[in-house]
Amino acid sequence: MIKDFEYFGPKTLNEALVLLDKYRDDYKIIAGGQSLIILLRQGLLQPENVIDIYGIKELDYIKSDGKKGLKIGALTTHREIEYSDLMKGSFKVLSEMEHLLSTPQTRNRGTIGGNISHGDPAGDPAPVLMALGANVKLASVAGERILDMEKFSVDYFETAMEHGEMLVEIELPAPPPHTGAAYTKFNIIASDMATVSVASCVTLAADDTCTDVRIALGAAAPRPMRAKAAEAILKGKKITDALLKKAGQAASEEAEPVSDISASEEYRRELVKVLTARVTKEAMSRAKAG
Amino acid sequence: MQIDGKFVVKGKINDVWAMVLEPGTLASCIPGAEKIESTDNKTYNCLVKQSVGPITVKLQFVVVLTEITPPTYVKAVGRGEALGKLGTFGIDLTVHLAEQAGGCCEIDYKADVIMVGKLATFGERIMRAKVKSVGDQFTQNLEKKLKEKTGS
């Protein structure tokens, strides 16, 4: 049962930030509530104050800024991203990822900002955002700061957000030409959280040399992580199957998975190995096609 | 839930033994330890704060050393509760120390953790991962501490 709390429903970002500052010591922000309400009901969270930001319309947007890339407001629902016309080119992976995320009702209600702020290492958006080189914008009464997505997730359900801060925007840089991105997740039931997930974004030169690659792993460590050793193997080279296999091996070694009821640590490493190679190959073929 | 591992530190087995049982050492090694007091040589009262993301749990428990064979073996039983009716938990811990060549000592530990109540129902996935990371951190801290003291 949920313990009662004070409820605030700010309608503007400013109102919200003032509330965050005022109740600095004991509040929880709720957006779509798709993760938070479960924790409230289990009694694991018993905040005095709940600040419901879902009504802040100014944070619900997707803007394409041509050369500068894409900006997504924190309160954009998964569903809006899933079906947005702006998810083109290498951003198409975002809509594909959203399609795999949980169930229609959750996608209708849940927001991308809420998802990554929850900090679940098995969440779908974070690895994709990391692979795409996203930055997140955090706001507080003191002002704004921009953080690399990689630095945003810190540990299990922990982010770099300070008390009084909230996530307001996700910024995606425009990809160079011949860039392709792909995402895959392994689970047993389609709507389930990832046992392991991998996102990969590859940029190729005219001669198909890999000029840049970013690989991010989900559910393979206490936080979504970049597989930098794997990237190093591929960067600057012409990617072959043999090289992909090597990269998969490297990713599997740098991952820090644990055993749980879904899979053993050993099996998770195998999955990282296979999926890293597969999804990077897909990203590469998209880069070529792009 | 089983957690086990072993590591080697530089130092004489007797020195390592003395240090491991010193409340001060434990207090500084257990992540989140707020209070660790020894009432006699066998009983420790502990208060440890742990958090997983937004969830913070205060654990209050008593550890009793049930079997001691200096300087090679100690068995400890811990029982306690998470404050706020979140549940109770128990730890059965065994530690073996073994002298190794080159003035080193191997510490081999095995812990069996049982959680009861709400604490236990919070996603197995997260709890297990957290316990492992706390365990890892503890051994790292201990290793560091031992290295400092033994000057290796």
Added chain:
Amino acid sequence: MLKELKLTINGQPYELSIHPRTLLVEVLREQLGLTGTKRGCNEGACGACTVVMNGKSVKSCSVLALSANGAEITTVEGLAKGAELHPLQKAFLDYGAYQCGFCTAGMLMSCKGLLNMFPNPTSDQIRDGIDGNICRCTGYNSIIRAVEAVSRGDYKETK
């Protein structure tokens, strides 16, 4: 401390005073007696509590009622028009798309949400559209056949 809540359910406006902790499903079932909407798990996993909110399907156990302030909500009780069943309801009857019936309200509302997005969904869209609803009895395929029939236009909605 009670808070004011205004919402429109099946076309009827309501004004209520509720505890902030109250979930949308609790308002519907306990305060308004709209027990067609079920609760199967209380953790946002089974979909039995699905309602259509501002045109989209949501799990009413995962929405704070206050967060639905001002919303337009349709529950299973609002599907039929007077004595005339909704096409989905007719198709569910014809195709035996229910057994114990406990998931049916949520299932229908997910389908309604789907039809709001895609008036003539494909089989794949239907499968995806009801993936958030567990049915322990039917194995889903009869539900998919029923919605396919609606999608084909076998059932006309009375205007």
Added chain:
Amino acid sequence: MSEKYSVIGKNVHRVDGTEKVTGTAKYTFDIVLPNMLYGKILRSPYTSAKIVSIDTSKAEKMEGVYAVVTAKDTIHKKQGIWRRFPELCDEEILCSTKVRYIGDPVAAVAAIDEYTAEEALNLIEVEYEPLPAVYSQLEAIKEDAPQVHDGVELNINVTRHIEWGDVDEAFKECDVIREDHFVCSSQAHMCMETHCAAASYSYDGKLTVWASTQASYYTQVLLAGMLGMREGDIRVIKPPVGGGFGGKFELDSAQFCAALLSKKICRPVRIVLTREEEFTATKRRTPIVYTSRIGAKKDGTILAKEIRGITDGGAYTGMGATALYLTGFFSSFPYKYPNYRYDGYRAYTNTEPTSAMRGFGAPQAVFVGEQQIDLIAKDLGIDPIEIRRINGMVPNYEVPGQAFIQSCGLHQCLDKIDNYIKGRGKLPANRGIGVAAYGFMSGGIFNWFDTPYAFSSAIVKLSIDGKVDLFTGACDIGQGSDTTLSMITAEELGVKLSDIRIHAADTAICPADLGAWGSRETLMNGNACKMAAADAKRQIIEFAAAKMGVNIVHDLDIRDGWIYLADRPERKVSYYDIVREAIRGRDGETIIGRGHYTPHRKGMISPAYSFGVQAVEVDVDPETGKMKLINVVTAHESGTVINPIGITGQLEGAIMMAGGYALCEDQPMDQGKILNPSLADYKVIRSLDMPKTEIIEVDTYEPEGPFGAKEAGEGLTNPTAGAIANAVRNAVGVTITSLPITPEKIFMAMQEKKAKEKKAK
């Protein structure tokens, strides 16, 4: 009147259809009574502990709390559904001195709302003294294992032995013998409606209980025993039920605690279990470990089978004793083993009790048996379908000393599936089709409940306008028995389905019925309804014959609302007119038809058996071991089909449930604690995971069944796990002997196989 039947075999809307699609059906979960309180149950957090003391005083003083009950408020009895055997009645429900698993109830609270009730639980102080505990059946039967129940040696709760022929001699004659080990896991019923009950005890000493139950009669009788009341003072009403699957026909904590609380304060109390309680503190599918030995001649004739099963009983007996029996019996299905031996042991453990679940020990038996048949076929170099043909049961086969099988369409099913597989041709790499054959019962003959009533009864009452009220104790839990029984009654009486109004499973107005389990309602209750309708029909025909002045050489019949001469159908009178006149002619006496059914001289298990063969096609990802179900084709026979849409639904639903058992449903534990007691962690097949399904109906006629009908629903849960295991072997060459068949297990087995092959080179 060219077609044989007017009502049965037709696609109809279910009789409870409109109320279910409009949300107006009122489940127990929805019941709100005037002045009603809400109950919650305090449960043991320990797997095994002595209860030193329970202090409820703080909870009782809390505002909004109206009653708290503990074992002290009971009459100190233990209950169980195997009533004939007092030693198997081992469950107090509210524990007095000892708790035996995490979830065992110790107290219950009734309060003004659920929030208050739950808060009050936190104020109850229970002092426990933890005791040593045991968590698996193999540990439990060791000499020095802690005892779950005092005085039960080696924790062995029940044993079962089934034997015929001379097994030891027969093995000597076999050309090939193989022994395999299998492990079958647990499964949750996962009914959409959790266990719940509303109880209202009146000041004049009568109790009414609305319960989400599969057997209102059992609930009535067991409650009477536990409350020290007379059965007749208890009325149990079964509203629409949100699924049962075997999990709702024992007396449960919601029913008992709600009744006890209500009795204490004479106010209605409703208890709804949470999903977590449903997962951890009800009952679950019985996990079993098997050792199975099978021997055959070179030509594929199987001579002998010897199987041992040890089941994890959990903390109490419940229906688990029957699962132990049935897994042994169905391990011999659907083959003519000339020599057979089963030894079954059920061990108590400190875990959630295990009991009946759809298939009732048979899905486990088929997982084992159908893999082993495939394996020995491979040893012998015989096609899997062929070995099943050689040994498969046939009509009028007697299972020695156990059962007599009348109708049996197994061989036709094998032919159909054989054709289907051949039609698929060569499959791509890493694809495989696996086959499993099965048979299942149409209701159990055993009467461990010791009921003095007929197993099924029905009453048909006619209104002046010919409309029919049908009263029966049958429990529709979603499987559609209300519709099936209404169809049978309408057919027999010769009226339209819409002329029937069914009143079911209200113990005060309906005759007793053993409830919905063991696939018994269609055959057993169907026979009772048919007999009741025939009784009413006889009375109408008597009057019609006199009225029509028919020569006594003619037979009269009723169909489609007309009473007519069987051999001169054009001579007819309206059924509706005759009923009106008949009632007037009988001095206004209501026309009532009565029917009942109890199987006699039908062996020890069931009066009839249905059969089928299933082929499952899977695709395995060779790099990860992930398996996808592609298509499930089932050829089955269930006698005359009463309600075709109902059968399709049963079949597809069975695949969802049995496929889940094979793929992903499991209840892993750590020292007696279920690790996934939520739907986020307990995985069930959803629409995107559901394979295509095809059904091939094979025509049979069961002489014992109403209009030739028999079981169709529960048996369909049996083949899938075995067929999937066989399909995986055919796809990638590995044998998975434990459930569930996870990608990780497939992957690891493939790795092992590769390593072996490498070594062999």
